[in-house]
Amino acid sequence: xxxKSIGVGLMGLGVVAxxxxxxxxxxxxxLEEKIGCPLVLRKIKVLPEDLSRPQAREMSSGLFTTSDDDxxxxxxxxxxxxxxxxxxxxxxxxxxxxKSGRHVVTSNKELIAKxxxxxxxxxxxxxxxxxxxxxxxxxxxxIAPFKHDLVANRITGIFAIxxxxxxxxxxxxxxxxxxxxxxxxxAQKLGYAEANPENDIEGFxxxxxxxxxxxxAFNMRxxxxxxxxxxxxxxxxxxxxxxxxLGFTIKLLAIAKQNEDTVEARVHPVxxxxxxxxxxxxxxxxxxxxxxxxxxxxxFMGEGAGPLATSSSVVADVVGxxxxxVLGIGSLxxxxxASGKRIKPIDDIETQYYIRLNAADQPGVLAKIATVFGDNxxxxxxxIQPESDxxxxxxxxxxxxxxxxxxxMQKALRELGKLEVVNExxxxxxxxxxEGG
Amino acid sequence: xxxKSIGVGLMGLGVVAxxxxxxxxxxxxxLEEKIGCPLVLRKIKVLPEDLSRPQAREMSSGLFTTSDDDxxxxxxxxxxxxxxxxxxxxxxxxxxxxKSGRHVVTSNKELIAKxxxxxxxxxxxxxxxxxxxxxxxxxxxxIAPFKHDLVANRITGIFAIxxxxxxxxxxxxxxxxxxxxxxxxxAQKLGYAEANPENDIEGFxxxxxxxxxxxxAFNMRxxxxxxxxxxxxxxxxxxxxxxxxLGFTIKLLAIAKQNEDTVEARVHPVxxxxxxxxxxxxxxxxxxxxxxxxxxxxxFMGEGAGPLATSSSVVADVVGxxxxxVLGIGSLxxxxxASGKRIKPIDDIETQYYIRLNAADQPGVLAKIATVFGDNxxxxxxxIQPESDxxxxxxxxxxxxxxxxxxxMQKALRELGKLEVVNExxxxxxxxxxEGG
Numbered sequence: 030x031x032x033k034s035i036g037v038g039l040m041g042l043g044v045v046a047x048x049x050x051x052x053x054x055x056x057x058x059x060l061e062e063k064i065g066c067p068l069v070l071r072k073i074k075v076l077p078e079d080l081s082r083p084q085a086r087e088m089s090s091g092l093f094t095t096s097d098d099d100x101x102x103x104x105x106x107x108x109x110x111x112x113x114x115x116x117x118x119x120x121x122x123x124x125x126x127x128k129s130g131r132h133v134v135t136s137n138k139e140l141i142a143k144x145x146x147x148x149x150x151x152x153x154x155x156x157x158x159x160x161x162x163x164x165x166x167x168x169x170x171x172i173a174p175f176k177h178d179l180v181a182n183r184i185t186g187i188f189a190i191x192x193x194x195x196x197x198x199x200x201x202x203x204x205x206x207x208x209x210x211x212x213x214x215x216a217q218k219l220g221y222a223e224a225n226p227e228n229d230i231e232g233f234x235x236x237x238x239x240x241x242x243x244x245x246a247f248n249m250r251x252x253x254x255x256x257x258x259x260x261x262x263x264x265x266x267x268x269x270x271x272x273x274x275l276g277f278t279i280k281l282l283a284i285a286k287q288n289e290d291t292v293e294a295r296v297h298p299v300x301x302x303x304x305x306x307x308x309x310x311x312x313x314x315x316x317x318x319x320x321x322x323x324x325x326x327x328x329f330m331g332e333g334a335g336p337l338a339t340s341s342s343v344v345a346d347v348v349g350x351x352x353x354x355v356l357g358i359g360s361l362x363x364x365x366x367a368s369g370k371r372i373k374p375i376d377d378i379e380t381q382y383y384i385r386l387n388a389a390d391q392p393g394v395l396a397k398i399a400t401v402f403g404d405n406x407x408x409x410x411x412x413i414q415p416e417s418d419x420x421x422x423x424x425x426x427x428x429x430x431x432x433x434x435x436x437x438m439q440k441a442l443r444e445l446g447k448l449e450v451v452n453e454x455x456x457x458x459x460x461x462x463x464e465g466g
Numbered sequence: 467x468x469x470k471s472i473g474v475g476l477m478g479l480g481v482v483a484x485x486x487x488x489x490x491x492x493x494x495x496x497l498e499e500k501i502g503c504p505l506v507l508r509k510i511k512v513l514p515e516d517l518s519r520p521q522a523r524e525m526s527s528g529l530f531t532t533s534d535d536d537x538x539x540x541x542x543x544x545x546x547x548x549x550x551x552x553x554x555x556x557x558x559x560x561x562x563x564x565k566s567g568r569h570v571v572t573s574n575k576e577l578i579a580k581x582x583x584x585x586x587x588x589x590x591x592x593x594x595x596x597x598x599x600x601x602x603x604x605x606x607x608x609i610a611p612f613k614h615d616l617v618a619n620r621i622t623g624i625f626a627i628x629x630x631x632x633x634x635x636x637x638x639x640x641x642x643x644x645x646x647x648x649x650x651x652x653a654q655k656l657g658y659a660e661a662n663p664e665n666d667i668e669g670f671x672x673x674x675x676x677x678x679x680x681x682x683a684f685n686m687r688x689x690x691x692x693x694x695x696x697x698x699x700x701x702x703x704x705x706x707x708x709x710x711x712l713g714f715t716i717k718l719l720a721i722a723k724q725n726e727d728t729v730e731a732r733v734h735p736v737x738x739x740x741x742x743x744x745x746x747x748x749x750x751x752x753x754x755x756x757x758x759x760x761x762x763x764x765x766f767m768g769e770g771a772g773p774l775a776t777s778s779s780v781v782a783d784v785v786g787x788x789x790x791x792v793l794g795i796g797s798l799x800x801x802x803x804a805s806g807k808r809i810k811p812i813d814d815i816e817t818q819y820y821i822r823l824n825a826a827d828q829p830g831v832l833a834k835i836a837t838v839f840g841d842n843x844x845x846x847x848x849x850i851q852p853e854s855d856x857x858x859x860x861x862x863x864x865x866x867x868x869x870x871x872x873x874x875m876q877k878a879l880r881e882l883g884k885l886e887v888v889n890e891x892x893x894x895x896x897x898x899x900x901e902g903g
Contacts, residue, residue: 180500
């Protein structure tokens with residue numbers, strides 16, 4: 030099948046969309062060589078306010094339309110790149126695009142995490158593709174490895190730093206000893222955190238991405254609400270100091286594990302050993318470690334955000350779809366839930382814990398605290414009292430446990446909170462060994 | 467197009483072939499689910515001596531044949547997995563397989579590096595695929611990222627640890643301070659180095675792999691003889707000690723860079739800064755860092771050898787080809803040399819250098835040495851004299867240079883060798899900054 034050209038329609042004109050348009054234009058000759066057919070940007074669906082953006086001035090005004098109907102009725106569009114983000118109106122646009130027989134490429138993690146199964150099924154019905162490589166780990170491959178390269182493996186674990194904003198904040202808190210609020214403010218000033226940072230710092234972004242990865246890796250539907258989620262807002266400079274002294278680094282990890290008949294998926298701050306490679310992934314970088322029964326430990330690292338990196342994966346998906354159009358292949362979109370595994374509730378996970386609390390500085394306090402842990406069958410690995418405050422008669426106590434059940438730990442924390450000698454439980458952070466380092 | 471089954475023929479019965487056969491058998495149901503059609507191992511071409519191997523006893527004896535004609539005349543074989551390795555007789559088998567319309571999957575780096583272009587062209591002529599993901603970075607994806615995921619990028623650099631044997635030896639020399647010969651002997655005893663270790667320790671294996679990666683990354687033909695190659699046999703414990711003191715780690719790196727109109731490709735020991743991620747890749751792990759104009763820095767890490775890891779990529783390739791057979795697609799094998807760039811000779815590269823030499827312990831020696839460097843326009847960054855031997859009246863001198871031309875450095879080394887005060891030039895090791903860390 031020989032074609033004159035393949036048409037691309039772009040939805041949105043933010044920084045990612047602008048960069049995608051730039052790559053399609055500037056690298057047109059190179060992409061044509063790789064596809065065997067020219068790729069032509071035919072229409073850009075914008076909002077009226079987009080037209081005043083700097084990226085709008087780079088492009089021919091004839092490309093723009095503010096009308097959905099105009100955009101979808103353009104007959105020469107084969108592939109639609111949705112670069113709007115968020116759940117709505119993107120969901121409606123995806124449905125309309127797929128139903129009209131257009132292939133769709135997106136970096137929209139929230140949409141894929143929440144509606145990926147439905148949309149992939151829709152793509153399949155209409156014999157078109159839905160590709161979303163840029164939705165996780167913007168500039169480096171993660172979706173393709175699970176779909177193709179690791180396909181012969183039973184995936185047992187995923188340990189992922191998949192949010193650059195929080196990794197940047199944690200790196201800075203660790204290096205500078207500054208507190209969370211000040212570091213966040215600085216990150217916002219530098220453009221590494223958004224004005225409304227909740228999506229990143231509360232772990233929603235990591236949650237969406239882990240839902241996508243776990244669904245692919247375990248061949249089952251893992252929804253965002255199946256993923257346990259805790260953000261990084263409770264971390265204090267002294268948690269970083271104690272972590273370092275104990276040989277750990279604090280990271281916001283997205284963790285998914287496949288056990289005999291359950292799957293666990295969770296996003297929360299963790300202590301990981303300093304000598305692991307993940308502990309050394311700093312700043313805005315992302316890294317994902319995958320454990321497979323054949324491949325062993327595999328690690329992917331790269332930029333997790335930013336228009337350039339995102340455009341790399343978006344355009345790769347466009348090229349992939351275009352090559353299939355040239356070959357006359359329709360839908361390759363599948364995401365069949367095969368395994369009948371259930372999601373393990375967070376209460377049932379087993380891990381080690383770091384607990385920092387403030388207690389009365391008097392004899393017998395540690396014994397009372399230790400008794401609570403013992404009564405809940407939690408074994409203490411170490412207990413230190415690094416600081417005491419003579420003026421208030423209080424002391425800070427840091428406890429590391431051996432592996433324990435989450436349910437037992439939560440019960441112990443409630444009981445500790447009721448002890449008269451305990452003034453405050455400042456933090457409880459899970460400790461992960463990271464299989465294979 | 468609906469098919470009853472897809473037939474696989476296996477050539478060889480070494481540990482990799484045995485493991486591939488095991489995966490095809492044990493994971494048959496899972497692979498069928500992923501392909502949409504059963505994958506059936508139909509024939510194994512063996513040598514008579516293979517039949518006494520342990521892996522032979524796991525399989526039905528009806529699968530084996532020692533006759534090439536028997537094997538190639540088996541009509542139900544769609545995909546041939548060549549797991550013999552080496553140039554011959556593998557080359558003849560590949561030609562025969564492709565000409566008879568069979569898709570081929572291999573982990574044979576030497577064959578692909580030397581004859582990949584010819585074989586891919588042959589595959590294309592016969593409308594079949596030739597896949598070789600396992601030829602570089604056994605257990606993790608490297609070929610697929612260059613073909614697909616990074617396709618929109620102009621690749622500017624590749625920095626790769628792609629030989630596990632040498633990385634294990636260097637890690638042990640660094641940790642234990644032992645010399646090369648003893649460490650190699652220990653590695654051989656543990657099965658990490660072969661009885662005849664030349665292919666690994668002289669850099670041939672890395673050379674083949676870099677030729678494959680550079681050809682893909684730069685879209686041109688890079689032959690093994692285009693890659694400059696130096697092994698690790700000259701490294702001494704004191705090189706590791708000085709490297710550490712100066713803030714570096716010694717690795718055998720495969721480096722490829724794309725400049726304006728040239729490409730450089732070289733395999734040799736290097737000093738790399740301790741804080742880079744590549745410096746932290748220890749033991750038998752492999753890691754490849756790629757720099758792209760859009761993606762930025764991307765790093766892939768995993769097991770670089772071993773039957774389990776290799777089978778992961780071999781079976782992934784088999785599944786990929788099988789999916790295409792189910793979809794009715796023939797050849798996707800292309801490796802068109804597009805760019806007309808020339809290979810930069812090693813003489814023309816520019817880098818920094820570490821030089822360790824033994825000289826007379828007398829006043830004015832350093833001035834004479836510095837004059838030679840100065841005359842060759844090489845600027846010295848630091849010169850230290852860490853040890854002197856009063857009995858022999860000699861001193862060890864360690865010099866670090868600023869960036870200099872290789873040609874100038876080689877000339878300077880020849881001139882230094884002629885100085886009466888210089889007893890021996892012990893080592894000269896290139897220093898790489900590793901773009902992006």
